[in-house]
Amino acid sequence: MALKDTLQQDMKTAMRGGDKPKLGVIRLILAAIKQREVDERIELDDAQVTVVLDKMSKQRRDSLEQYEKAGREDLAAQERFELEVIQTYLPKQLEDAEIDALINTAVEATGASSMKDMGKVMGQLKDKLQGRADMGAVSGKIKARLSA
Numbered sequence: 001m002a003l004k005d006t007l008q009q010d011m012k013t014a015m016r017g018g019d020k021p022k023l024g025v026i027r028l029i030l031a032a033i034k035q036r037e038v039d040e041r042i043e044l045d046d047a048q049v050t051v052v053l054d055k056m057s058k059q060r061r062d063s064l065e066q067y068e069k070a071g072r073e074d075l076a077a078q079e080r081f082e083l084e085v086i087q088t089y090l091p092k093q094l095e096d097a098e099i100d101a102l103i104n105t106a107v108e109a110t111g112a113s114s115m116k117d118m119g120k121v122m123g124q125l126k127d128k129l130q131g132r133a134d135m136g137a138v139s140g141k142i143k144a145r146l147s148a
Contacts, residue, residue, distance in 0.1 A: 003049045003089060004033065025085040032056055050090065050131040057086050058134070090131045099133050103141055115146050 001009075007030055014023040032052050037044055044052070060083040067076035087093075094102075106124040110117060121142050129138055 003046045004030075004044070007033075007089065021081060022085055025082050028082070029053065029056065029086065029089070047127075047130070053086055053090050054131040054135075057083060057090065058136075060086065061134075092132070094129070094132045099129070099138060099141065102128060103138070103145055107142075107145060112146060115143065118142060118146060121146070 007026055011023060011026045011030065014020075014026060029052075032055075033044055033049055036048070036052055042048075060079050064076055064079040064083065067073075067079060102125060103121070106112075106121045110120040110124060112118070112121050118139075122139065125138065125142075126135070129135065
């Protein structure tokens with residue numbers, strides 16, 4: 001079943017079950033997907049929906065960090081809940097060892113030897129890691145690998 005269809009079914013289930021918090025998050029996800037479809041006049045496939053979910057997940061992590069620094073536990077708890085719901089629709093996150101192995105493979109495949117080659121390595125990894133790893137952390141690992 002397509003990811004959008006799964007989201008639609010889960011929205012109906014949450015409505016029937018009276019799960020208002022989860023229903024609200026699913027509606028946010030569907031609104032973000034619909035916004036992108038309208039803006040670009042396309043129908044999103046699963047890979048593009050994953051990109052939207054990944055972006056939403058990153059936004060929640062950033063907000064969560066800011067709320068925790070400001071001592072706003074009430075808002076941080078809401079962001080944490082939204083992040084958990086969003087992550088249920090993302091593919092399973094990769095382990096650090098798996099990410100390191102993919103980085104090493106990409107570095108070898110592109111012949112990257114310095115920071116100038118970072119774009120080549122990121123280009124190789126982006127599709128493989130989208131939604132399965134925090135791309136900011138991956139970028140840091142690549143920088144460490146290329147500067148070593």
